[in-house]
Amino acid sequence: xxxxxPRLLLEHAARRPLATALREKEYGIWQSLTWQALAxxxxxxxCGLHQAGLQRGEHVIxxxxxxxxxxxxxxxxxxxxxxxxxxxxxxxxxxxxxxxxNADVRxxxxxxxxxxxxxxxxxxxxxxxxxxxxxxPRGLRNYQQVGLASLSDLQDKGQQFAxxxxxxxxxxxxxxxxxxxxxxxxxxxxxxxxxxVVHTHRSLLDRAKAGADFDHLSxxxxxxxxxxxxxxxQNIFSYAQWLCCGYVVNCPESVATVNIDLKEIxxxxxxxxxxxxxxxLTTVMIRMEDASAPKRGxxxxxxxxxxxxxxxxxxxxxxxxWGQLIYGLGxxxxxxxxxxxxxFSRVRVAYTAGEAIGPxxxxxxxxxxxxxxxxxxxxxxxxxxxxxxxxQARADTVGVPCAGVxxxxxxxxxxxxxxxxxxxxxxxxxxxxxxxLTADGWYHxxxxxxxDSHGHLKIxxxxxxxxxxxxxxxxxxxxxxxYVENKLKFFPxxxxxxxxxxxxxxxxxxxxxxxxxxxxxxxxRNLGYAGYTDLAQKxxxxxxxxxxxxxxxxxxxxxxxxxxxxISRFLVLHKELDADDGELTRTNKVRRGFIADKYAVLVDxxxxxxxxxxxxxxxxxxxxxxxxxxxxxxLMDARTFAPVxxxx
Amino acid sequence: MxxxxxxxxxxxxxxxxxxxxxxxxxxxxxxxxEHEIRAIIGPNGAGKSSMLNCINGVYTPQxxxxxxxxxxxxxxxxxxxxxxxxxxxxxxxxLFKGMSVLDNIMTGRNLRMKSNLLLxxxxxxxAEREEIEHRRKVEEIIDFLEIxxxxxxxxxxxxxxxxxxxxxxxxxxxxxxxxxxxxxMAGMNxxxxxxxxxxxxxxxxxxxxxxxxIEHDMGVVMDISDRVVVLDYGKKIGDGTPDEVRKNPxxxxxxxxxxx
Numbered sequence: 001x002x003x004x005x006p007r008l009l010l011e012h013a014a015r016r017p018l019a020t021a022l023r024e025k026e027y028g029i030w031q032s033l034t035w036q037a038l039a040x041x042x043x044x045x046x047c048g049l050h051q052a053g054l055q056r057g058e059h060v061i062x063x064x065x066x067x068x069x070x071x072x073x074x075x076x077x078x079x080x081x082x083x084x085x086x087x088x089x090x091x092x093x094x095x096x097x098x099x100x101x102n103a104d105v106r107x108x109x110x111x112x113x114x115x116x117x118x119x120x121x122x123x124x125x126x127x128x129x130x131x132x133x134x135x136x137p138r139g140l141r142n143y144q145q146v147g148l149a150s151l152s153d154l155q156d157k158g159q160q161f162a163x164x165x166x167x168x169x170x171x172x173x174x175x176x177x178x179x180x181x182x183x184x185x186x187x188x189x190x191x192x193x194x195x196x197v198v199h200t201h202r203s204l205l206d207r208a209k210a211g212a213d214f215d216h217l218s219x220x221x222x223x224x225x226x227x228x229x230x231x232x233x234q235n236i237f238s239y240a241q242w243l244c245c246g247y248v249v250n251c252p253e254s255v256a257t258v259n260i261d262l263k264e265i266x267x268x269x270x271x272x273x274x275x276x277x278x279x280x281l282t283t284v285m286i287r288m289e290d291a292s293a294p295k296r297g298x299x300x301x302x303x304x305x306x307x308x309x310x311x312x313x314x315x316x317x318x319x320x321x322w323g324q325l326i327y328g329l330g331x332x333x334x335x336x337x338x339x340x341x342x343x344f345s346r347v348r349v350a351y352t353a354g355e356a357i358g359p360x361x362x363x364x365x366x367x368x369x370x371x372x373x374x375x376x377x378x379x380x381x382x383x384x385x386x387x388x389x390x391x392q393a394r395a396d397t398v399g400v401p402c403a404g405v406x407x408x409x410x411x412x413x414x415x416x417x418x419x420x421x422x423x424x425x426x427x428x429x430x431x432x433x434x435x436x437l438t439a440d441g442w443y444h445x446x447x448x449x450x451x452d453s454h455g456h457l458k459i460x461x462x463x464x465x466x467x468x469x470x471x472x473x474x475x476x477x478x479x480x481x482x483y484v485e486n487k488l489k490f491f492p493x494x495x496x497x498x499x500x501x502x503x504x505x506x507x508x509x510x511x512x513x514x515x516x517x518x519x520x521x522x523x524x525r526n527l528g529y530a531g532y533t534d535l536a537q538k539x540x541x542x543x544x545x546x547x548x549x550x551x552x553x554x555x556x557x558x559x560x561x562x563x564x565x566x567i568s569r570f571l572v573l574h575k576e577l578d579a580d581d582g583e584l585t586r587t588n589k590v591r592r593g594f595i596a597d598k599y600a601v602l603v604d605x606x607x608x609x610x611x612x613x614x615x616x617x618x619x620x621x622x623x624x625x626x627x628x629x630x631x632x633x634x635l636m637d638a639r640t641f642a643p644v645x646x647x648x
Numbered sequence: 649m650x651x652x653x654x655x656x657x658x659x660x661x662x663x664x665x666x667x668x669x670x671x672x673x674x675x676x677x678x679x680x681x682e683h684e685i686r687a688i689i690g691p692n693g694a695g696k697s698s699m700l701n702c703i704n705g706v707y708t709p710q711x712x713x714x715x716x717x718x719x720x721x722x723x724x725x726x727x728x729x730x731x732x733x734x735x736x737x738x739x740x741x742x743l744f745k746g747m748s749v750l751d752n753i754m755t756g757r758n759l760r761m762k763s764n765l766l767l768x769x770x771x772x773x774x775a776e777r778e779e780i781e782h783r784r785k786v787e788e789i790i791d792f793l794e795i796x797x798x799x800x801x802x803x804x805x806x807x808x809x810x811x812x813x814x815x816x817x818x819x820x821x822x823x824x825x826x827x828x829x830x831x832x833m834a835g836m837n838x839x840x841x842x843x844x845x846x847x848x849x850x851x852x853x854x855x856x857x858x859x860x861x862i863e864h865d866m867g868v869v870m871d872i873s874d875r876v877v878v879l880d881y882g883k884k885i886g887d888g889t890p891d892e893v894r895k896n897p898x899x900x901x902x903x904x905x906x907x908x
Contacts, residue, residue, distance in 0.1 A: 027787035028799060139850060142651070256797040 001205040001244070005182060006042070006079040006173045008205075008243040013039035016246070019219070022068040025261055029476065033068050035246075041069070041155065041238045043169045045076035049107070050168070051604045052131055056081035056175075059184065060098070061102035063119075065110025066238065069135045069151055073109040074239070078182060078201075079173050082107075085196070086185045086230040093118035098193050099186050100126045102428065108132045109151065112262040113139040120145060184427055185232050185380050196427030197232075197379045199287025201207035207382035207421035208240035210403045211375075214387050215349045219342045221247035221269045222346070226258045232379040233353065237271045240382075262343030270350040274357040277372070280342055281364055302330035303326075303367070310335075310367030316391040322373075335368040345368050351375050352384075358490035359395035366393060374398050375455060380436065380443060382421035386457045397456035407457065408442075413478075414463045415449045416442040449478065450561065460562070465592075467502025469564050477564020479507060481592060484565050487555065488534055491548045492517045498590050500568070500603060506568040508606040512576055518544070525528035532576045533631050542636055545572055549638045556641075563643035569606050570638060571613075573599075574631035580620050605635055654873065657858055658703070658826060663712035665698055666883075672698040673709065673882045680826070685859045686853055687869045690879035691902060696862040697739060699879065700828050703860070704736055705729045729779030730759055735824035737815045739831045739862075745804030749814050752803050753789055756821025757782045789817045792854075793847060809840035816847065818857075827851065829861040833868055841865065845872055866903070870894065876901070 012021065017036035024031055033041075054060065060077045062084050064070045074084040087099060089111065096118065099105070106128050108119055116134050123129055126290035131147045133154050134140060140150075142579055162169060182201040186194040211217075225238035238249045247269070252261040258278075288299050309323045319327065339345050350365070351373045357374065365372040371390060377383035385407070388399035401407045406418040422443050425433040436444045448466045449459040460466065461480040470476045484507065485497040495514040501507035513536050521544070529535035553566040577583040583595055595605055598617075605613035616630035659681040660665050665673040666760055673695045680686045688696050701707040703714060711742045716732060735756070743752050761768070761782065767775035790796055800804055803814055812832060819827055831863035832848065833841045849872055851857050863869045869876060870890040876892055878886035880902040886893045 027786075027791060028796070138854070141853065181858060253796045254794065256794075260797060 001202065001209050002178050003182070003205065004173075004176045004178060004201040004215065005240075005243050006075055009035070009075055010170075010173065012243070012246045016219075018244070020248050021242075021246075022071065022249050022251065023265075024251040025257070025264075026067050028253075030250070030264070038068070038072060038075075040159075041072045042075045042079060042160055045069075045073055045151065046079040046158065046169055046172065047161040047165075048154035048156075049076055049082075050080055050172075051157060051161055052107070054080055054082050057181075058082045058107070058545065059085050060107040060109060061087050061100060061103075061105050062109045062229070063096070063115045064089050064109075064135065064229075066234070066249075067111055067135055068251060070109065070111060071249075073133075073151065074183075074590055077109075078106075078176070079169065081172065081176050081180060083181050083184055085186070086228075086235065087113065088228050088230045089188065090228070092390065093121045097122050097502070099124050099196065100194075102196065103184070104128055106130045110134050116140060116143065116148065120148075122436050131567050136470045139164075142220070162642065167424045169386040176201070178205070179471060181424065183235070185230065185235070185379050188365040190279055195429055195432055198424040198427050199382055203421045203424065204236070204240045204382050205244060205386045206404065207377075207419070208236055208244040210405075210421070211236070211384040211387065212241055212245050214384075214389075214402050215269075217241065217245045217247065217269060217349075217432055219246040221245065221348075222265055222267045223247060223249060223269050224250045224252060224253050224258075224262055224265050224267045224343075226255075226261075227272070230382055233271060233273075236383045237269075240448055242512075259343070262587075263341070264343075266343060266346040268346050268348045269429070270344070270347050272350075272352060273354040274352050274361065275331070275355075277357070277365060278361055281361060284338065284342070289434065299334060302334040303434065305330050306335060306367035307363065310369065314366045314369070314391070314393070331369065338368055348372065349373065351387075353398075356486045356578060357395060360490065362393075363393040376459065378445065380421065380423045381417055381445075382423075383425055384421065385417050385419065388456070392454070392456070394456070395457045397452060397454075399457065400455050401457070405450075409450055412442075412463060413448045413460075413466060415445045415447045415459070417445060418442050428466045441504065469501055469507070470503050470505065472505030474564035475505075478561055479565050480562060483562060484509065484552070484556070484567065485590070487552045488548060491551075492545060492578060493521065494548060496584070496590060498577075498592055498595050500592070500596065500606075501565065504605075504607060507565055508569045508603070509567050509607075510595070510602065511548070511570060513541060513545070513572060515576070533629060536572045536574055537631060539633060539634075542572060542634060543568065546636060546638060553638060553640050558644045560643070566640040567638050568640060569609075569635060571602060571606060571633050572636040574615065574633060575617055575619060575629045578619075602633065605633075611635060649682060649902045651853065653684045656680065657717060658860070659714065659715040660699075660703065661713050663699070663709045663714070665695075665702060665707055665709045671882050673702070673879075675712075676879070676882075676884050677712075678877045678884065678887055680858060681854050681875075683852070684860055684874040685861065685872055687759065687862065687873040687876045688862045688879060689853060689864075689866065689869055689876060692880040693881075695882040696870055696879055697830055698882075699755065699775075700736065700862060701858070703729075704734065704828060733822070733825035734828065735819035735822040735826075736818050736828035736831060737812075737832060739834060739835075741811055741815050741817055743803045743811060745823075746802055747796060748800050748802055749798045749806070749817075750786060750790070750800065752784045752814055752822050753817045754782065756818040760821060769822065786821060786822075787883055791818050792820075792850070793817050809836050809843070812836065812844065815840065815849070816851075820851065825859060826858045826860065829859065831862050831864060832890055833863060833865055848872060 012035040018034050020032045021035045021038045038279055060082055062070055077084045104173050104253055110116055132152050133149055135151050137150050146215055178201045180567050181198055182204055184196045186196050204424050216481045217493040223238055227234040229235055242249045250265045252258045277465050282500040305326050308321045309327045313319050347370055350370055353375045373393040376386040384402055385405055386399040387402045390565050396513045404419050408416050410416055418441050446463050447459050449457055452458050461482040463483055467479045469479050480499040481499040485500045488494050488497045494511055496512035497509055513534055520608055527540055549567050549570055556566045557563050602613055612634055614632050616628055620626050656679045661677050663673055663676045702709050705726040708723045713720050763775040763778050803811055813869050833844050852859050873890055876890055876893045878899050885898040886896040
């Protein structure tokens with residue numbers, strides 16, 4: 001698309017001035033903002049920013065939740081040829097220091113007092129930061145700091161300026177070209193400083209359009225914007241595609257009201273990471289357990305029906321006359337009301353992305369008639385690389401390459417992408433850019449994957465984590481630890497998994513039980529236990545874990561590439577892996593190397609074939625005290641299966 | 649960040665209150681200035697709630713008088729007190745448990761409703777306009793106290809800390825000049841206490857409301873109050889800024905006990 005975000009705004013305002021652009025719930029009522037009013041607001045803010053001294057090419061940080069005026073501010077910044085840099089609103093103050101200094105930021109637009117306080121706190125470290133504009137004045141009445149002003153004042157001043165020089169704004173917008181930088185997103189690196197991913201109007205809009213065409217999005221869609229705008233996913237769905245298609249973006253009243261707002265709006269296009277879908281399902285299940293016996297019975301009967309016929313029905317396959325009848329009845333009694341309760345009555349397309357989603361979770365939503373699909377992409381690719389077409393959604397793939405994307409798998413098994421939506425580069429970081437973006441135009445995703453027989457991309461793991469089995473029965477087979485771990489973690493009774501196998505003769509795993517789920521399971525069986533460690537070592541629990549492991553093995557055996565990753569031995573850990581003990585990252589990812597060192601005796605015991613091993617571990621409690629946990633751990637063998645021969 | 653504290657708005661003069669032979673309050677005098685946060689503290693049974701009840705017109709003191717905005721009363725009438733712009737919250741909550749948060753706060757608007765019962769019942773003309781006006785005010789309070797997710801929830805289903813917040817909302821609905829808070833932080837966890845502190849400070853700051861509060865938690869009181877009155881066994885043993893009160897030997901002995 002040879003256009004820019006501000007130009008699209010003006011086109012919408014000219015073509016459909018009175019159509020709703022944004023809605024925000026305030027004082028209990030959904031307040032609408034038309035395209036025309038939005039354009040006026042953007043004009044005022046842009047003129048105000050110009051008067052305040054904002055220069056073309058400068059970076060402006062935007063910190064806050066999804067608020068109409070923050071969206072307008074981003075547009076205003078872009079109108080002047082400057083670059084909005086949305087930052088995560090829940091980050092601690094010190095995390096803003098690097099982006100602000102890295103991009104020489106002088107201007108900040110923030111949501112409220114909380115954000116103002118954070119910026120004032122780090123101001124001594126950010127010498128250039130001169131102007132802070134806030135949206136919500138609450139609590140800021142008595143702040144006297146230099147350079148602090150409200151967006152309302154800025155807008156008022158800008159509107160006066162616009163009256164005196166009416167052609168200024170349009171001229172500025174006309175200068176901007178599609179290949180100018182449109183926005184910058186900081187990605188949280190696990191090590192070192194975050195990197196600023198630079199995107200042009202063209203790259204963002206190209207992908208926005210490709211995604212919109214893929215699902216035939218129109219200006220009639222309704223979207224609820226509730227993830228942080230600093231996340232490229234939210235930004236594409238509620239900003240780039242919003243301006244591209246001209247649909248309505250709804251801003252929830254507050255973080256806590258999202259579920260209520262979702263129900264009131266009934267979006268037609270929806271996007272969330274797997275944990276949001278998981279949270280909703282848990283809420284439904286808990287509430288069902290409190291329901292009366294007949295209701296519970298009805299629910300479980302019709303959910304069985306849904307699981308049997310629902311996914312096939314969503315995939316457009318015939319489910320027979322009886323299937324249609326009974327599913328239709330279930331739809332009237334259970335699925336329809338449930339969809340309504342979740343806020344999904346009108347949803348036409350729903351996406352999940354970011355992490356692997358469990359097949360049970362994925363199928364639950366498809367079973368009750370929600371068109372949930374997966375997509376693949378990252379900040380660097382402006383999201384849309386692969387998408388699952390309607391009728392072809394599966395839990396273990398991420399879809400087919402969408403329009404304008406070329407994809408190939410390198411000799412090392414890395415997924416490479418070429419599209420018009422690739423990043424321009426990392427900001428002030430040519431080395432990092434050169435690492436991922438090679439001269440021949442391919443972007444290196446760092447993800448290991450392959451294209452399956454249906455043409456769908458399947459992601460296995462990060463490239464650097466993928467290893468090889470050495471020696472033993474499956475010598476030389478590919479080993480993808482995260483793939484194995486995820487398969488186990490999809491069982492509700494398993495909380496964490498660490499898998500080893502790279503450079504070894506077989507795959508062994510250490511498991512963490514989910515204390516709540518297994519505790520419940522034990523109680524229902526009248527199985528007494530004294531605490532976490534005791535429960536984890538019960539032979540009944542080992543039996544339960546064995547079943548899970550063997551199910552995963554059977555599943556892996558059917559996978560041509562990963563049949564060698566089947567689990568030979570496992571143990572259940574005596575303590576929960578914890579970020580406080582350094583065993584997990586703060587985002588709850590297992591630190592395999594650290595755990596291997598810390599529990600070296602256990603890893604050795606697994607590979608030496610011992611049946612029992614004593615371990616004592618120091619633990620840190622939440623209040624900072626330390627103690628130790630010790631136990632005799634049992635180690636168990638699991639059955640592995642011969643690889644299933646594929647007829648292909 | 650500085651706020652301007654005005655003239656004396658409420659002056660309590662030589663109040664004594666007996667229940668039969670029990671002296672709940674003896675000869676208490678103190679004043680409250682406009683826009684300030686004034687705390688009344690003291691150990692259990694010191695007479696804190698009785699003091700609030702005298703100001704509020706629930707109890708009639710045997711001796712002494714109360715001056716509010718230049719008018720002196722020997723007995724405060726509850727209804728009249730409310731009309732004059734004094735609202736209060738209760739230690740043991742006084743909410744309609746089966747009614748929604750919205751409706752509970754709406755009851756606080758009762759005094760400000762002008763149309764008669766019949767018009768309200770059929771929601772005719774001016775009554776409807778008035779209701780919209782009141783609803784707007786209630787929504788502002790809901791927004792202010794950040795209880796939007798519970799708007800339609802029956803109060804009885806909410807956790808205690810939130811019920812306290814609704815109780816504050818109901819008092820705020822009166823748009824009071826003086827807000828009497830009876831142990832607003834009792835029974836709360838640390839986080840709920842911090843939230844409540846912030847709301848009290850915000851009410852004081854945003855609306856300029858004068859706040860008189862009773863509190864057990866010394867830490868909280870010392871942090872947010874402008875001036876503190878200390879009661880012990882119905883007598884006033886200290887009065888001044890938090891720093892002055894903290895150094896007062898009588899206060900120290902009342903709170904920490906004395907060595908014998």
